Amino acid sequence: MASKAAPAPASPKVRNIGIIAHIDAGKTTTTERMLYYSGLTKRIGDVDEGDTIMDYLPAERARGITITSAAITFDWNGHRINLIDTPGHADFTFEVTRSIRVLDGAVTVLDGVAGVEAQTEKVWRQTSELGIPKIVFVNKMDRDGAGFGRTVREVATKLGIRTCIVNMPLFRPAVDRGLTVNKFVGVIDVLDLRALEWRDGDGQELAVRELTAEERVEATKARTALVETLTELDDGLVEKFLELEDYDAIPSADVRAALRRCTLDNRAVPVLCGASFRNIGVQPLMDAVIEYLPGVDERPAAVVRAGADAPPVPVDEADIGCALAFKVIHEPRDKSMLVFVRVYAGTLGRGAKFFNTASKAEERVLKLVRMYADRQVEVDEIEAGNIGVISGVKGVRTGDTLLFKRAGSTNYVTKKNARTLGSLHLNPIAVPPPVFFAAVEPASLAEQKPVNDALEILLREDPSLHVSTDPDSGQLLLSGMGELHLEIATDRLVNDLRAKAQVGRIQISYRESFAVAQGASGPHTHRVPGAEAEPETAVTAELAAVAEDVEYEPETAAALRRAIALADNNYVTIAGRLSHAHLPADQLENSVVAGVSSALARGRLRSLPLHSIHVTVAAVDLPPEAKSTNALSIASRMAVEACIDAMAASARVFMEPCMDVAVTVDEDDVGTVMNDLSSARAGRIYAFEDDAAGPAAAAVDAASVYTPPDDTMYLAKGGSAAAPKRVIRAKVPLREMVGYLKFLRSMTKGRGNFVMNFDRYERVARDRAHAILDE
Known part of the structure; x- marks a missing residue:
């Protein structure tokens, strides 16, 4: 039985945030501390012990990694935080994609030793495309080789954003096995110029003290740099400076307000540090979530559309309750489905009816719950801006838009009036292709x-x-x-x-296509004889192969912009205007598209789906007395299949998935790894850069970024700072990357690492096609 939960607070007191990062940066460890310090849990879960609250699946606990995003709600300083802990492994990118779709803010956790890693860059770009404000938490500052200043510089140059250091690491000399080391014990609050020290234990005991003279020197530099950065970005703080004519005299409250404005506008990012595993620095991070990340009423209003090409309409103007289903999971106890939703307008109550604009079905909310990882707490309603779960519904899938009646409104969608409002939908969640x-x-x-x-x-x-x-x-x-x-x-x-x-x-997963130079067929017509009083229907189609990239000739590009995009980089253009006396145009178009898609689902080389094809339906003959579009769909499929059969066997080619690979290695291993990628793995190297640089390096000048010195970097047992890394970026066939990690570790003595993401399908040369066929 699900227990009852307290009602949701007012929307300005709600934060919808996600924890994002590269794998093994400490996301789940940080989240477990947040739950403990908020009072939600009575003990701290340990990833290594497999007893965390957030990683509750057996596979997660066995492997020690996050596989599925988990949602949980807790309170901190009078605010309600809806938090989603996301995976860091590249294979589970879609879990991150659908989670950030409903977030208002994000905490980016970085490994203080590894810095900004490849998966972090990718997820950062995804959140930036959605305009999601972020804060950065440099974790693992207790580790050998951790460098706060170096990591801050990487944030600015790799991620392309101005950094504002809110707190910086605090070290104390200590003796470890006869050696004097700098032990990480807390943080320096840059705004209020004070030291926060944690004693060994669960992190509950926190001592606040004045800075020593030596500590104050660097802290003052950091505060001045913070204020200088904000005066460049925020007009309100400039006025305060002109009034006081002294950076140090500006009150901390004004600096915080300016930093909040810059964070919400994605002009700057607050940077904090800590060591979650050692229970250091998590409480200031939770304060920063409240202080700098937006409430639900501070984000741009969600928009709905009546179709793919229709103009966006703010949900408030649509005057209807609206929610997005962003995740669906199976409940093994009662074999039902739990649908995670973000409500954007109205209040969704228990017992309310909703209309699914994807399935065109009407359902009723049987039970509403708030999730605490895998534990359910029953609620009576989910207000606008909140995240909750609908239990017991049947037909809802990820990305579906749910419409329901809004208090005080007469708008409500049912099956009967679905034509007027039932096509409204929120922006969909993009699903990447499988490889x-x-x-x-x-x-x-x-x-x-x-x-x-x-x-x-x-x-x-x-x-x-x-x-x-x-x-x-x-x-x-x-x-x-x-x-x-x-x-x-x-x-x-x-x-x-x-x-x-x-x-x-x-x-x-391979595909088939045709060589671009030879990949064109003349028009072929197929006629479907009439049956049961239906007249004969005819469709004429022709086919052409297009390049797998997007840089087409102007005429081809213009044609594809007018075409209907299908799966696998396929397109269909319906020449002329589809019209019929009794059948609606969208139904005619859908039938043609369905027929073409069916034909392209199977090639003639190895019965694989076709890729990078442009089909032109040159003529459609559907007599006025036709009563259905079934014959139209069949004729479209058969006409395209005739085009495929007519293509010369010499024009048929394989297509294979190509990956965008970023390999991070020590400088000594660069030559070996580059030679392996280009020679043994048929890769094309397109970039080679310092690990401190990146695609966004030009956005922020590294020389303008203030970073505290790393001479106090925690180095135990006579260790030294990590050697500089190099990043090799290449396009490599996926076939050559299977099992690559063990080869890379062997070549680099265990120090190399890589991340890869699907780039596109590419045509395979004849010699490589024979090798694929031999498999």
């Missing part, structure tokens, strides 16, 4: 339906998974974003969902 697949074979014919049901649950939980049927063998194929992603999915399928199935080895 790996594995065959799923039921243990027996009787297990076919249970296996299909279990796969359906997996797909509802994670839309970045795909299930298809091999047309030749009839096998079920489960596709995903990476090796670990598929490994976790198959583990869930067999162990959690109890599906009795055998899972084959993980393989790569």
Whole structure:
């Protein structure tokens, strides 16, 4: 039974935040401390011990990593914080994507030793595209080689944003095994010029003291640099400076207000530090979440659209209750689905009806809960700006828009009036294409339906998974974003969902296409004879291959902009205007698109889906007396299939997924790794840079960034600062990157690391195509 929760506070007192970072930066460890200090939990969970609140799945606890984003709610200083802990592994990027879609702010956790890593850059870009304000927490300042100043400089140069140091590390000399080391014991509050020290223990005992003369020198420099940066960015603080004519005389309250304004506008980012595992620095981070990240009423209003090309309309002007389903999970106890929603307008109450604009179905809210990781607490309503969970609904999927009646409004969508309001939808959540697949074979014919049901649950939980049927063998194929992603999915399928199935080895998902120079067919017409009083229907289509990148010739680019985009970089253009006396134009268009998509789902080389194809439907003959569009869909499919069959065998080519790879290595290993990527793995190296530089390096001049000296860097047992790293960026076929980590570790004596993301499908040269066929 779910317990009852306290009512939600007013929206200015609510923070919807996420914890984002590269894998193993300490996101879950930091979150566990937040829960403990807020009083929500009575003990601190440990990732290594497998007893954390947030990583509750067996696979997460066994591997010590976050696999699925977990939501939890807690209170701090009179505010309610809805927090989502996201994965850091590149294979689970979609988990991050759908989580940040509903956030108002984010905490970026950085490893003080590793600095800004590749996955951090990617997630930072994703949040920046959505305009989400962020704060930075430099974690692991107790580790050998941790450098706060170096990491702050990387934030400015790699992520391209002005940094504002809110607190800086505090060290104290200590003796460790006969050696004198600088032990990390707390932080220096730059704004109020005071020291915060934590004693050994659970971090509850915090001592506040005045700075020593030596500590005050650097702290004053940091405060002056902070104020100088803000006066460049904020007019309000400039007026205060002109009034006082002294940086040091500006009150801390005015500096905080200016920093908040700059943070909300994404002109600057507050930077804090700590060591979550040692229970140091987490409370000031929680204060900063309240101080600098936005309340739900401080973010731009969400917008709805009546169609893909329709102008956006703020939800308040639409005068209807609106929520976005951003995550769906299976509840094993009662075998129901839990739908995580962010309410953008109105108040969603228990028992209320809602209309799903994706499925065009009407459902009723049976139960509303607030999630505490895997624990449910029942609530009566979810107010605008809050995140909650609907329990017991059937047809909702990730990205669906739910419309419901708003208090005081007469607008409400039902199946009967769906034409007027039922097409309104929030901006969708983009789903990346899968690149790996594995065959799923039921243990027996009787297990076919249970296996299909279990796969359906997996797909509802994670839309970045795909299930298809091999047309030749009839096998079920489960596709995903990476090796670990598929490994976790198959583990869930067999162990959690109890599906009795055998899972084959993980393989790569290829595509078919045609050589661009030879990839064009003349027009082909297919006629569907009339049946049961239906007249004959005819469709004429022609086909052309297009390049896999986006830099087309002006005429081709203009044609594709007018075309309808399909999956796998395919397009269809319907020449002329579709019209009919009895059938609506959108229904005619959908039938043509469905027929074309069906034809492109199977090539002639190895029955793989076709990629990078532009189909032009040159003519459609649907007589006025036609009563349905079924024949139109069939004729479209058969006409395109005729075009595919007419293509010369010499024009048919394979396409393989190509990855954007960033390999971080020591300078001594650069030559070996570059040679391996370009020679042995058919990679194309396109950038080579210092680890302190990056794609956004030009945005902020490193010389203008204040950073405290790292001569107090914590170095135990006679260690030294980490050697400078180099980043090699390359485009490499995915086939060559399978199992790459163990080879990289071997080449670099365990010091190398890499991250890769799907870039695009590329045509395969003939010699490589033979190797793929041999597999």
